Amino acid sequence: AQSVTQPDIHITVSEGASLELRCNYSYGATPYLFWYVQSPGQGLQLLLKYFSGDTLVQGIKGFEAEFKRSQSSFNLRKPSVHWSDAAEYFCAVGARGSQGNLIFGKGTKLSVKP
Amino acid sequence: SQTIHQWPATLVQPVGSPLSLECTVEGTSNPNLYWYRQAAGRGLQLLFYSVGIGQISSEVPQNLSASRPQDRQFILSSKKLLLSDSGFYLCAWRGGSHEQYFGPGTRLTVT
Numbered sequence: 602a603q604s605v606t607q608p609d610i611h612i613t614v615s616e617g618a619s620l621e622l623r624c625n626y627s628y629g630a631t632p633y634l635f636w637y638v639q640s641p642g643q644g645l646q647l648l649l650k651y652f653s654g655d656t657l658v659q660g661i662k663g664f665e666a667e668f669k670r671s672q673s674s675f676n677l678r679k680p681s682v683h684w685s686d687a688a689e690y691f692c693a694v695g696a697r698g699s700q701g702n703l704i705f706g707k708g709t710k711l712s713v714k715p
Numbered sequence: 716s717q718t719i720h721q722w723p724a725t726l727v728q729p730v731g732s733p734l735s736l737e738c739t740v741e742g743t744s745n746p747n748l749y750w751y752r753q754a755a756g757r758g759l760q761l762l763f764y765s766v767g768i769g770q771i772s773s774e775v776p777q778n779l780s781a782s783r784p785q786d787r788q789f790i791l792s793s794k795k796l797l798l799s800d801s802g803f804y805l806c807a808w809r810g811g812s813h814e815q816y817f818g819p820g821t822r823l824t825v826t
Binding site: 633635637642643644645646647650652691693695702703705706707708 | 749757758759761764803805807812813814815816817818819820822
């Protein structure tokens with residue numbers, strides 16, 4: 602069965618500092634991988650997605666993520682965090698050939714210090 | 716372009732009352748549709764999904780039901796709400812590459 606682990610429940614970084622949010626997945630083959638962001642009281646917004654090909658994926662708002670098959674990881678990065686990036690971030694995995702259902706991690710809340 | 720709507724945005728209901736939450740999608744046809752519930756610190760729980768009109772799959776046994784009376788309409792219902800039904804309910808539709816796009820959500824408080 603698929604599963605997604607986001608080891609960090611809450612991370613605080615200073616504005617302008619770099620960011621890396623961790624995501625590990627469990628799946629027998631290469632899955633579809635996604636990162637979403639959620640601001641308080643709002644729906645989830647898709648940041649980026651990986652299906653195949655280049656393992657470094659660029660997304661919106663200056664985010665990128667790298668798929669590492671050997672580590673079963675899909676970590677999200679941003680070189681310089683802005684105060685507006687404070688939100689909750691969810692990693693998700695989907696099985697190829699399935700109904701399209703996604704499994705979500707429990708999320709990482711990002712706080713940004715001025 | 717595609718958009719997804721949910722209403723109401725917030726709802727406060729007493730225990731034992733009925734529930735109806737609505738989700739509609741514009742700009743696409745025959746989408747896969749999903750209902751999730753989000754509780755604090757517990758991530759997203761998939762409740763129901765639908766691959767077409769009248770086709771509903773339930774992921775967890777619970778006090779809720781779902782229906783899809785039209786191609787782009789997905790309804791979440793309950794006959795009698797429980798306190799444990801409180802939460803943030805999200806509707807989503809699936810894009811062409813398995814990504815899902817979410818609506819703005821409904822905050823339900825059962826008192």
